Amino acid sequence: MLHIAIAGNIGSGKTTLTELLSKHFKLVALYEDVDTNPYLENFYNDMKRWSFNLQIYFLNSRFSQVVNIQKQQLNVIQDRTIYEDAHIFALNLYEMGLMDEIDFKTYRDLFDLMTSFLRPPDLLIYLQADVSTLVKQIQIRGREYETSIRIDYLQSLNEKYENWINNYNLGKKLIINVDNKDLLHNPEDLGVVINLINAELFGLF
Secondary structure, three states, X not given: OOEEEEEEOOOOOHHHXXXXXXXXXXXXXXXXOOOOOOOHHHHHHOHHHHHHXXXXXXXXXXXXXXXXXXXXXXXXXXXXXXXXXHHHHHHHHHXXXXXXXXHHHHHHHHHHHHHOOOOOOOEEEEEEOOHHHHHHHHHHHOOXXXXXXXXXXXXXXXXXXXXXXXXXXXXXXXXXXXXXXXXXXXXHHHHHHHHHHHHHHHOOO
């Protein structure tokens, strides 16, 4: 069983890298539930009303993913982790006053219970990007509901990502800055990432 997870802010390129690495390493790709998520569009229109619902939905979805990984002993690459939900997104909503304290406590209690049953990824890859890069990528993919995402919201998420990844100690991790990389169209950029993964997992270059 090999479990690689891709972490990163909205628009950092997680889904693209997940797809590319799944093909290269012949891993099952597990993607974030975006297109069929019943709360996402409502959330971006009214964050305070839908923040708790959205976070519970994501928490359940990612917990189910990892349980399935462990039960079936799958070799997988996962687009976003359960840890980001709690340490980045739910915390950010709470600190911005968009999630009530009682809801945040309930959420964290559920998160702590769920993760006590889970095995962390063998390798966590964090895609680091400036807000300007995130905005550019969000505009390129053109999801209508993402047009209302505020710059200060992305910046706040970025700050929490940096704090979280610097303190992440559950297993091996790679931090890859993607500001000047085109992993989809430049084979050399992708090759650098693949070499770093091989070195981290297998000691190979």
